[in-house]
Amino acid sequence: MSEPSLNRAQREAVTTVSGPLLVLAGAGTGKTRVITYRIAELIRTGITPSRILAVTFTNKAAREMRERALHLLGKRPRDVKPPEISTFHSLCVRILRRHAPLLGYPSEFSIYDRSDQETLARTALRDVRVGQETLRPGDLLSLIGKWKNLGHRPDRAEQIAEQDREQLAALAYARYQTSLKAAGAFDFDDLLLCTEELFSRFPEARFAESSRYDHVLVDEYQDTNDLQYRILGAIAGRHRNLCVVGDDDQSIYGWRGAEVAHILGFKRDWPEARIVRLEENYRSRAPILQHANQLIVHNGSRHEKTLRATRDGGAPPRFVRFEDENAEAETVVREIQQRLAGDDGGPRVPASDIAILFRTNEQPRAFELEMRRAKVPYVLIGGMSFYDRKEVRDVLAYMRVLANPSDEVSLLRIINTPLRGIGAGTIETLVGAAVEKGSPLWAVLPDAPAHPDLPHGVGERIVGFQRLIEGYRARLGTEPLAELMTDLLRVIDYKAELARVYREASEAQSRWETIEGLVSSAALYEQRAENPSLLGFLEETALTGREDDRTDDRRELHAVTLMTLHSAKGLEFPHVYMVGMEEGILPHARSVMEGRGVDEERRLCYVGVTRARETLMLSFTRQRMKWGKPRATIPSRFLMEMRGETEKAKRAAEAAAQLFSQIAAAGPGGAGDKRGDKKSGDKRATARKPKAAAGSARRGSRPQR
């Protein structure tokens, strides 16, 4: 944003420095600018910088805000601590580190990410049955997530569970939570849930934490969920200097418990609040903004507002149809290539000015392929690819066990990696012994040699492993982390392990390089952090992904950005491509089926459109691969809505609803008329009993073909 000075509304938001303040800021109206200026203003009026807390939604946003704020504040004496700018989750981690023992957790607790959660969910579901229901780990996790975000503990979940399916989930939730606690670990939702619990059960902790700050600022307030809302209340309730900034039209995290009600009803809980509206858009060219406005009016229940464009001229968005996803990728990438080279008649465009936005994480595949072929530099944001790699998870599991040996998921991951002859049978016996004794797995390892059921020699190997870990544990803090890691990797000969698992030398080599990258990011962390520690490093990797890496930043400067619409929130690009604009993708099939979700999908589309400064292209395909087969698609209703073709949009919506319900009916459990799957049909009929029998009776009357 480079407009010379603050407009009237922005100035008001910046200079109203005491009491609650709600800034209703539309897309591209200078939200971030207002927050950073406000931080500077607070400091100018004499507030101690470190007593200001700004909360953002993503780490990227936090980092950018930190940089801008520091820039604005200019050079300050070394010993003046800067304002605290962090995400909700990092904030909660810091709070929990100070008070975890009150809740019965070690202060060296681990943080479990999605894939740790999946392992835990899998064991939690083992031999749990309610009626005929079964549950996949993913389903369980999404239910647990929903409950946690509503503040429900397992006992509460059991009370409110209605169908068998939910009963089962509640039961598994209880087991899941027990193992988490036994492992001394929090999952992402726990960080919020337990912080809230801490505040409600221990007033002294709440007092201590709320006394740290005089001012609290919150960005992207529309995506605050119930827990975050209560945590904010606890922290800001004393001084009531709470400034929240958000846009109800950009609320896209309802599925995670975000409540638009919080922003719509801010006045209720903070009656003395001032409200400031920012409605002048400095970002998008008028025709782009006009399409965005025309789209979002299709949503009911919103703060009525229309963004005014301050930048006239510019081309209207382009709507383009392709044959399939490959043609889409090919053409888009070719066009980008021309723009980069200036071959399209326009000026050369820097790669970082371009973004390709999509709804789901499988969409970028075709684009990545094409980008690599065309040698167009790109960065794929999110996708989790780095931390999902086996080798990274292995090494981090070692580090986590060093920090917290009770961390059972990590311990199980490494106890036989590299192979040291501690097999599945042995592990089962050990886990059994731990359960019987009621102690962590780690604590029973020394008893292994004396265990009657374990084959000879295994006990010694187990003790050897335990000594190995203890040896390195003792060295923690006495030498640089990166050195310790290198040494450990050498001693366990992890390089050989990689060579064993990945037969192809080049593959093994590139995996090893990933590990070297991890080690050097540990070294970087140690240089950067004030009080480096293993815990700090693990925390950063768990919460921030790899974006703290400076090299990544530099890469982004010269690369086209590929990311989901969700990750695009808060960002802007001169040139935006929104791809896969089809019913089933945007709006996603699942939200169409649930009926309620389409408004949120529309907001998601709105977010995408309003990222664009200069040009916008929206593309869709005639057919797209699904489960290996090409399937005809329906153009997204949003395309028609933003062009004012309301009737046509309605027809698209109806066609989509019909199509998806047909597909759902053909799926498992439904009145399947797929003659091909008689085998699984038979199995199912015997596995489940009464309910399915009724359904299959009808099918049975008109059998095979």
Add this chain to the structure above:
DNA sequence: CCCTGCGCTTTTTTT
């Protein structure tokens, strides 16, 4: 205990 191969299921979004 470890490896390989087969067949089955899977498809939202994120800290």
Add this chain to the structure above:
DNA sequence: AAGCGCAGGG
């Protein structure tokens, strides 16, 4: 198209 769980052989 890809990942996971299970069975069977070394």
